[in-house]
Amino acid sequence: MKILVISLLRVGDLAMTAPVLRDLRASLAPGAKLDLLVNSQSLQVAKLLPSIDSVHVFERDTIQKGLGDPAVPFFESYERLSSLLDVLNAQSYDTVINLTHTRLSGWIASLVQANRRVGLSFDQEGKATFGSNWFRYLNAQVEADGKDIFHYNDVFRFALGVQPSGGDAFKETQEGKEEAQAILAKKTNPESSLICVQALTSDTKKDWNLKSYARALKAFNERHSNVAVAVLAAPFEEQKLKPFVEDLRATGIDAFIAVTSFAGAFSLLKKSKLLITLDTSIKHLAAAAHTPILEVCLGSSDPYRTGAYRDGAVVVSSKETCAPCVHSRACHRERRFCDEKIPSDAIAMLASELYEKRSFQLSMIAESYGESIEVRRVRLKDAPFWTLGGIEESFTEANVGRLIDLTSRKIWLSGLNRSVDGVGHEIFTLSRMLRSMYPKTSEIEWRHVLSDFERQLMMIEGRVNSFKTGIRVLHGAYEDTTKLGEFVRGLIALREKIKPSPLMTSFKISLDQAIEDDISPAFTRFRRITDIVNEIDKRATITLRIIRSLGQQLDSANEAEHL
């Protein structure tokens, strides 16, 4: 079996998906070949992936430059790309997996000969194909915002049908170890512990002002004076960070700039007791190095899609309503309030807790600073999917409903509803997660919430049945714009009805797709509406099953108690 994975986004995106590649490798038979196609900038990360056999390089910059530069022969870019494709096709891949999800990568995926394609590709007629419901979902998720979405790694894992495996997502190299050793030699006290700090990002909107950052580190240092601080930097960032580091050193902190390659950063993180970071690719290295992570999330950072894929990672963001802002646009406000509202003390205290591997004060800190910041923690261990929630998530319909909705969506997208075992396992995992999140919630509270959910779903079932009848009537008459419009108005009314329910957020998203498409031809629109109504029908059945199973577990627990 030969597989090619296409990962043509940025370095951080490749670093983020390292656990997925590890799990994919673990799922393959011995002797299978797993290759990777990356941009040249990602090569230094690709070389650290133990799961990959060969790395092919897409010379994006050279090819792109060649297209625009009149001093470069016009057909050169074509020849470069064609040569690359010849090399890839000579490998005779069985499967091509496109984790990039851009039109560019989709066309490239379509050009690599293979029996099977997973992820975006284009067929003979130029129509998009996804090879999995999960990638079709990803296509729709791009438009969604908020927290009712799956982490990209989960989308990929579920699409590929791989389970989490143990083992390292990255490998340490000899060069990386030597780099790390050279940096550690800068410590004033060789016996002191180390923390790493990532102080800058590639996007100033995501940066936390260095004054506040310095204040946080000084406050941290007051509690932990025997800790060295390595300020990670790319070569071009060194000058900018010098005053920051000198300021720290002036207050007695053993701080130094650590300019490293990815390999060196990984080795350094393995020796570090904590990483304090902004939204950068370094957090993914830290996740793989099993380093505790404290992330300050500003600007357009969106942790729900690309957060550190590590259980227990803590994410701090401001409560400004404009966050996360649009990626490609400058801040539209007169000042960067998201940056200003992050209290240095809070960061210092959270860092201290993580450094000491404690968690009992996290919720107190979150509550104390709750007016200006939100403090959340990653749950991944023993969970059906990656989630980011409050340190002590309060037991509310919104929180529970959201998790049930995500589970229901996972079952649906993975096709698990076709198998009894599949659904049972997911419900079991969800149930376990809920019990650990809400250990003190009483049976009465659970029953109240579950029965409310059941009532909401039964209402939906009734409405969906009438829509199914409506579709049969509309079948021969969808060209009639009046009838179609009337039907869509019915869907709008349903959408308004379910809007407040956190249990049915994904139903609403699906309905949006049906309602807001007013440019497709009538047949295409009708077909989409039919598919969505059928989906909601099946999803409602799945969700109801989850809720009833959770209720039955309460009954079983009661019986066990009585016995």
Place this chain on the structure above:
Amino acid sequence: MIEVLASRNGPSVIRLDGRYLASSIDPIREAASWAERALRASGDKPTIFVVGVGCGYHVAALKALARSEKHVIAMDPSSQIVKHALMFNPTLDPSDIVVEIDKLKWTANQHICDALLGEPFAIVTHAPTAQIHPEWVKETESFLLAREKTSFLLQLRLRPELFAHLDPKKIEAMGNETVSIKTLQSLFRGNGLADRQNPADSRERRIWRVLEELVL
């Protein structure tokens, strides 16, 4: 008028209409230095077109430096110049030199066609030839770059799979601006999807699709 003279250090040089085609003092050293620069400039490109043969020393130096790693093709408008260059440089292979003054005939030359297709190439110009034949050098460079209309259309002849996807009427109506990916986009038939009229060539169209996405 072609004159063959001895340089100060010994090797023969050509003086054409009063202009030296190589250093009159040490043409070998000049050629070695030129070859180093040319090799550097060629980067990772496996083929180098040398525009202007002159006395041939720079071509021989480049071939020696590149060894088998690069394919070197030299072009010149004058068969007489080339004849002398071959005499001065017995290691030069005549098949690596193309003598042709008419750009319209270049696409009939198999050697050139083979070098143009399949792999990237670098273009390095011999400055003395550019001084003596400025128009020919400019046309040759232009032909190789395929960035202006005539040269683009000439090279298109070598790419029938691509040509099959283009609309002849749109080609006819093509303007004289520098050829870019946008120019090519405007020449494709249909609405940009895989060309149903030429399904066998959809690989070609898809490759251009990828390139279009890079520019968007």
